[in-house]
Structure formats: C-alpha cells, structure tokens
Amino acid sequence: MDWDDLRIFLTVAREESLSGAGKRLGIDASTVGRRVARLEGALGAKLFVKTPQGYALAPEGERLLPHAELAESALSGAREALSGPGDLTGQLRIGAPDGCANYLLPQICAKLCENHPGLEIQIVALPRVFNLSRREADMAIAVSQPQAGRLVVQRLTDYQLHLAGHDDYLKSHPPITSRDDLRGHRMIGYIPDMIFDRELDYLTETGMDWAQLTSNSVSVQTQAVRAGAGLGIVHDFAIPFCPGVRRILTDQISLRRSFWLIRHADDRRSQRMNRLAEALALGIRQEVARLQALLAVESPSQVHT
Template sequence: MHPSPADDAAAPDKGTGRRAIDPRRLRADDLRYLLAVARTGRLVAAADALGVDHTTVSRRIAALEKSLGQRLMERGTEGWSLTEAGKTVSENARAVEEALVRVADAASGQGAPSLRGTVRVNAPDGFGTVIATPALARVRRHHPDLHVELITATRQLTRHPSGFDLALAIGQPAGSRLVTEHLTDYALGLYASDEYLARCPTPASIADLREHALIFYIESMLQVGDLDIERHLPGLTPAFSSTNVFAQLEATRLGVGIGVLPAFLAQRSQLRRLLAREVDIRLPITLAVRRDAVTHPAVGAVRDALRREAADRGAELIPE
C-alpha cells in the first residue's frame, strides 16, 4: 500500500491550500478495510476478518489513500500501523462502522443494537490466561455475535501500537496513541515446592538465596523493565529461565529451584511462600486502548469486563 496522486476527488482549497475532499467520491466500505488492518496490523488477518483475500484489502486501502490524497498506513517491523492522517481518518471511520451495524440490526428486526465485530486483546501470559480470560468469556456469553481474540505475550508495548484494540501491560506503556488507565497491582514473591525444600535448606534471608537456584525470566530477552530481577533482587541471577511464566511455574513445581512468581499463579499450585516480608514485589497492570477504538461499544464492553474482573479478584492479585 503506497500513497497515490489524488484524483479529481480532491481539489486544492484556495483559502487554506489544503485539498478539499468531495465526500461523494469516497466509498464508505473502504473505511471498514482500513479499520480491519488497524486492528490486526496484518493484511492477511484483516482479510480473514472481512472474508476476502489480502489483495482485496490492499487494493481497497490504496483506493482510499488515492481518494484522500494521503498515506494512511505504513509498514513497520511489527506489521502495518496508522500514520497520523490514518489515525484521524480511523477515529471518524468508527462511527461509519457502527452505523452499518445499526442498519443491519434495524433491517433484521432486532430492537436493541447488538455487539458485533472483532475485539483483539493483548495481555501477559499469566494475567491474560487467569484474569483476562474469564472476563472475555463473560462478554462472549452476553454477546454471542462478538468475536474476541486474546494474544498473550509478556512484552513492552511499542510507541506505535498496532495489531490490537485493547492491551494489558505490566508497567506504564509509552506513547500518545494510547488511552491508558491503571487497572490493578499484583504481587510477586518467592515460592518453592515441598520436594525442593526437602532437599535444600529453607532460606532464612535474602543473602541465603545465593545458595539456591532461582527461576525467572530470561534477562537478555526481557522486554519489560519492571520485571528486571536486578531491581528487586540485586546481585542474583536465575539458574532456570523462561520467557513463559507457566514454564517458570512448572519448573518451580518440579523442584528445579525457587520461583519468583505472581501470587495469583503460585497459590493455585500448593507451593510454599518464602521470605514473604523480605520479598514482596508489587507491579502495576495498565489497561491501554487505542485512541481510535475508545468509543467503540464492543471495546467498551470488554474494558468494563476487565475492570470488574480485576476488582472482584483483588484478594488473589495481592493476597494478605
């Protein structure tokens, strides 16, 4: 997708020097293609959501760019993202998309508007699975025509977010293209299995941890600064590392060492908490929404469900 010279849909405005766009020459349906790529960050994924092939998506967005005389999408290392012009267009395109849904509901005789379309959520592995999934399941039960996608990975959000409508992130993501709010805090601590403690002496202080194998993230591949173990346990290096928190949990359960684990996961596995007073790490979870998705009813429903789930399960996230 590349910008094309504007055709006769756009003529220079003598007063401002900017091109005046004739709305009669725009195809409202092309805006749906723009929104689909903005949500997924991928042409193929957008094509699947729209029920067409990816060449059709590319062609329709190119036609929209030509009509508007501006480049709306740009390709980066993580897929396609909106340009500043594209962001402005997509924010207004949401209203068109929602109007089409209301028209379909009215034509089918449905009294109240239904929630349809696709909402894509990014979340860390553990939080996404244990906390976000029940919230998303509840939304789906109430809105069976809505498609929900959950992508789990513990990574930092980029300054040019793409490929999601709403994201949960550890810490505070950077970037003005997101509307963010503090969702909740969660606690991490030291945990070990009975089998491990039967073989190795129980540490009585943080200094004793130097004699034990720690389990945590791979430092060289860690993309979330708040999870840097040096911040919380200076001078200690994990002996068993994984990018996946469930692998860390399983290694701890199998007696490989002492895991630095979220309490909401460890408490489900009959592990023993160690040095609870000395090591009580608290990290924030931020709820971030793309600016062009803030007013979308389906995104709002998912957002509310995540807020409610986090509030209801506060005792798991930060146990006493």
Template sequence: MATEPSWELYRSYLSVLQEGSLSGAARALGLAQPTVGRHVEALETSLGLNLFTRSQTGLLPTPAALELKPYAEAMHSSAAALMRAAEGQGDVRGTVRISASEMIGAEVLPPIVAELQAAHPGLKVELALTNRVEDLLLREADIAVRMVRPNQDALLARRIGVVELGLYAHREYLRKRGTPEKTADLAKHALIGFDEETPFLRAGSKSLPGWRRDAFAMRTDSDLAQFALIRAGAGIGVCQVALARRYPDLVRVMGDDFMFPLEMWVAMHEDLRHSARCKVPFDALCLGLEHHVA
C-alpha cells in the same frame, strides 16, 4: 494525490508488511494474490512512493513503508474498534477486546470471562494476552488490565489493589537442593528468570542483589513458561503470591528478603463509559480481580 486511498489499500499494504509476501497477505485477508498486488500498486501510485522491493525471500519494505507502518496500524485498530462498537449498540452484546498480561489473562481472567459470557450470551470476548502495554487511546483494546498506573488523562481507570510477588520453588526441588536462607544462598540454586532485560528485572535486581540475567539457569520471557518451570520443580522463580496459593506443593522462600508489590489497574477509554458492551465487562473485571488480590 488525486484521490484519497481507500482503507482496503492500506489494509493490503499492512498485511504484506506483516506477512512478508503477497501470497501470505492474500491468505491472511482471504483475497486473491493478484488483488493484493493491485492494492499495493494502487497505494504506491496514490502516494507517489515505492513501498516494497522484491528479494529472494519475498517483499522487503522500503524506508517509506516502515515510516507509514504505525499510521496504518492505528487505522487498523480504529477500524476494528469501530466494528466492535457497531456490534454492541443497545444491550450487552457485540465484541469487547480485553488486553492483559500472560499470567493474568491465562490464570486469572478465564473464570471471570466465563461467568460474564454466561450472563450475557450476546457478548463476544477477545483476550489479547501480551506483556506489552497496548494503547487504549489508539483503540488497540477496549479494556486493559495493567500492572502499572495508567497515565493518560483520557482513560477511565480503577485501582484494584496490590499484587504481591515472591520467590517460589516446588517442595520436591527444595528437598533435593535445600532451602535458601539468605541472598548469597541463591548462587547455589537453579534460578528461573527473564531472557531479555525488562523494567521489572531491573527493579527486582535492586531489591534482590544477584537476581540478574547471567545468574539464571533457565531463561524465558514468557511468564507462563516461568510459572510452569517452577511447578515442574526446575528451580526457584518469581510468581504471584495469590497464584502460588493454588498449588500446595509450591513453597515460598526468603519471604522476608523478597517482597515485590505491583499495583493492578483496570482501564478503558472514557468515551466507552456509557457503552454497555464495555461498561458491564469493565465492572465484572474489577469485581473479579478485587477477589483475586484480596
């Protein structure tokens, strides 16, 4: 390799991987299509590898391209983290990226973030809502709200408390279908659950036999969609006790039979502990979430 490829070449290659075509990558990057094509060709020449093959549906990545993908993604995350850090030098300003699950990000964080941004107008907040645990060591996010205990030594983590999950249904649904009193009664009801098996589903099945994929009348991997189905009276599903309290028409069922606790943690890379851009949001999140679980 005569010269080390520049980041812009990797960025174009990664965008083609994600978009599946030169034209799609060009639109995503705001570049001309020939420019993206030249970047990919230059990277292939520098690395001595073929990264894509043409097909009727677009560009197909070669095995070499797929093997390099996680490294390019790590470079992309680091470059984005560098820009956020550069923006936030000095006062509480710049961009902070917060990762959280769908439910926490959509139902719990908005008022906390709104108050934070009102107090610090120079701060920009990116909310990455995903049930995937984003890697803070790779700087995919600055701060993460997690429902599992972080296990990396390089993270600064604070335990917020325990979030209790329960089975809930709309009052009108129970009026029509009756209220289950024991586990066997659930077989007579419309159950709302996940489509893909998850660690949570496996753990839930242990504490509530019969709570399995083939028993669900409605399946979705979106926690928000499940919550919406419960509120719409579609059936019985799992949701956070603290969130259900906001809706008087939601009734907890079989509370003695199904109580599933999840620990809540807020974490960030320990290198960010002295960054006002991250430390102030970290403390605000911890305070707001402590009120949520109280």
C-alpha cells in the same frame, strides 16, 4: 470515497502487509492490493511505500490515517446508537502479558461470554508491549504505564509477588532463613536480554543477579517452580493454580506491581468499548483479590520464612 476501501486502507496500515491485511479481512492479498490501488487512484495520492519489511505509510497515507480512524469510530458509534445498550456483541481482542493471560483472563472472560452470548473474545498472550496504533489488540493490559501515544490509560489494581518454591524442592535442599541462604539454591527467572519492561526485573530485587533456568515467559517460570526446578518469583494470584508451591522469605522479599488497562484514544467515543473496559477492569480487580485472598488462609507451616 468508498468506506470499504478506507477499511482496507486501515487494515493494511495496521498489518503493514497485503497478506496480513487479507488474512484479517478474509480476502486474498491480490484483492487487497487492487482495492488500495483504487483508493489511491480516487484520491490521486500514493498512500503506501513498499519496503523490504512490507508496506509503510507514505506521507499522504500518514495524513489520511487519523481521518480514516475517525470515520471508523463514527461508524461504530452509529451502530451502537441503533442497537441500544443491550448485550455486548462482536469481537474483542485483549492483549496481555502471559501471567495475566494465563491466570486471570480465562475466568474473567468466561463470565463475560456467559453474560453476553454474542460476544467473541480473543486473548493474545505475548511477553512484550502491544502496539495499539496498529490495532494488534482492541485493548491491552500492561505492567507499567505508557508515557507516549494517543492512549487512554487506566490503573486497574495492584498485585503481589513473592519468592516461592515447591515442597519437593524445599525438602531436598538446604533450609532458607535469609537472603544469604539463596546463594546455595537454583534460581529461575527471565532471560536478561528479553526483559521487555523494567517492572519484570524481579530477581534484582531479591539480591540475585543470575538464574540457572530462564524463560521469556513468566508462566513457564512458574511451571518450572512447580516442577521443583528451583526458586523463582511467582505472582500470588498464580499460586492457587500450583499445588505444592509455597512462598518463602515473605517477611524479607515482597514485590508489588500494578496492572494498567490501555486503550486507543479514539475508543473513548464508543459506548461499547467503554462498557467492555468497565467490565474487564471490574473483573480483574475482583479476580486478583479473590485469588490473593486464598493465600491469606495459609497456615504458618505452609509459608516458609
């Protein structure tokens, strides 16, 4: 059995299409199809079933998958054993919710790239849960702890969120001294049917059940607050990037959430992935603490209560 054929099998299983696998591997789809057919012929088994949605694993393919993943992990481990514990190299794809991807990961990854010139980092910012079994990412950051799957889950850090508005909006609208005053203000939040994780249902905790301006992206919501479009829940670590945005009702509305680092279970055997996870975890803890500490120096006049 040829390892390269197994590698192609794994990529088709994860991409669920010949064209998607071809793009990931840098070869054309027809070549991917021929290599899959060659592997099926060598094994005497049908590995995929073609469906309207793409290529799904057949029962024989499902049985082969964990063995192919073990071979992939063993090969990666062999490379690490020969290269030693020097600089981190190769590609790392990190999946993250867009708030983390926009306001935390650029600084963290810049330091990683500076310390490890041979490392190529891809940041995939999507407002949904990543599927690590399909290798959409090498590791993912999530806002809630997954309850199923062959995963390694690590709690990274807590972070805070508050209701906020821009100075221009706050000066031109009625004063806010309590939750009751919010009824007379424009609210910014998530599109209700596109909240992919219950931890993101921020407005419910303010007592508001409706927002006039909504987006599936928390970064878009934050920029809408910065533009003076209304009031919204904003990550404390994002506020230093938004001049003029101030927290309000800090003594009445304060949310706490956590970031979780999620990895595929097989990656525990990889020293490279362990080192990358450790560096990423440390970077996130330090960057959240640094940015939130900047708000601690706000003067009373800058915090609307």
